[in-house]
Amino acid sequence: MTEPHPLAGADLGSRTVRYDERDAILYALAVGAGASDLDLVFERRLRVLPTFALTLAQWAPDVLAGRGAWDVATALHGAQRLQVLDPLPASGEVLMTARVGDVWDKGSAAVFDVVVQSRYFRATWSIFAPGRGGFGGSRGPATPASSEGVPDVETTLPTFATQAALYRLTGDRHLIHIDPAAAAAIGQPRPILHGLCTLAAAVLRIAAVTGAHPADVLELGGRFAAPVLPGQVLDLQLWTGGGAGTAFRAVHAGTPVLTAGTVRFQDSR
Structure with missing residues (x-):
């Protein structure tokens, strides 16, 4: 028998995040877009990079960290997944809900999946948390x-x-x-x-x-x-x-x- 982690499935709340063209353009430049990539850096023909969604949803793993799920000094962002459901508009607001997904017991550490859902995307952070394993849960799927x-x-x-x-x-x-x-x-x-x-x-x-x-x-x-x-x-x-x-x-x-x-x-x- 394996024991689920007490935080598995926990509701992390909802949040509406607003952004405009400047935010999307700054993001594109930060990840390597050039001045000639006009549909990424020019507001008159802007297409928003889907990975920009991950900056809008960063609040969710921060909420779980604030509940003491892991030590922020030692935890590591282990993996990321993103599923795009609809293109992000050039500006607007996004309502997101977040929850804890699976929590895997790796023995000396735990891996917390943080799932964020909106009409535009579904994203999952996997956070490797040293010292938080050993609670009797499943080790989860192989890497x-x-x-x-x-x-x-x-x-x-x-x-x-x-x-x-x-x-x-x-x-x-x-x-x-x-x-x-x-x-x-x-x-x-x-x-x-x-x-x-x-x-x-x-x-x-x-x-x-x-x-x-x-x-x-x-x-x-x-x-x-x-x-x-x-x-x-x-x-x-x-x-x-x-x-x-x-x-x-x-x-x-x-x-x-x-x-x-x-x-x-x-x-x-």
């Missing part, structure tokens, strides 16, 4: 395997030195992304890039090399395997032969930093 074999496409994914400082203005102001002392406390030489920024930047690059439009994402997922420092250039490997979209991973100096990545665009076949 998805990364693609094997020779990639169909290999390209680079550049980041830039000010990217974390810019991206944090979209909502996630955790100190490890801006404060050298906070980064040093987790063993990093300098502030690290947000995992969600790396994931969104990868989507932009994948769209560019596969001929898709980054605003046409229907489904996205990935695991954050290692930190990325702003300014690093990642190796991006794609497997495009599957019927469920493109599988991908990002590597730096031989170390995987983003694994088990999958993205499906509206025009995928």
